[in-house]
Amino acid sequence: xxxxxxxxxxxxxxxxxxxxxxxxxxxxxxxxxxxxxxxxxxxxxxxxxxxxxxxxxxxxxxxxxxxxxxxxxxxxxxxxxxxxxxx
Numbered sequence: 001x002x003x004x005x006x007x008x009x010x011x012x013x014x015x016x017x018x019x020x021x022x023x024x025x026x027x028x029x030x031x032x033x034x035x036x037x038x039x040x041x042x043x044x045x046x047x048x049x050x051x052x053x054x055x056x057x058x059x060x061x062x063x064x065x066x067x068x069x070x071x072x073x074x075x076x077x078x079x080x081x082x083x084x085x086x087x
Contacts, residue, residue, distance in 0.1 A: 045070075045085045052080040 061076045071084030 047071075047083065047085050050082045050084075052082075054078050054080070 055078060058077055059075050062074075064073045064075070065071070066073055066082060066084040068086075071082065073080060073082040075081075
């Protein structure tokens with residue numbers, strides 16, 4: 001007599017049932033991260049934008065702070081763009 005081989009489907013069903021019969025693992029939720037608050041906006045300030053072109057003065061690219069207030073200045077070659085905020 002020949003021994004009957006168990007089918008692949010029966011093996012898979014047995015594995016699934018064995019997995020389901022095991023203890024359930026608890027899934028923990030990741031910790032909730034509070035978003036950082038946005039910085040307060042300047043409400044009474046007036047922004048100003050200026051653009052300068054100097055035909056003779058060339059400079060390497062740089063970013064500097066604006067004198068006498070908040071803001072940045074970007075200089076590339078003969079171009080200088082300045083954004084300042086004055087209260």
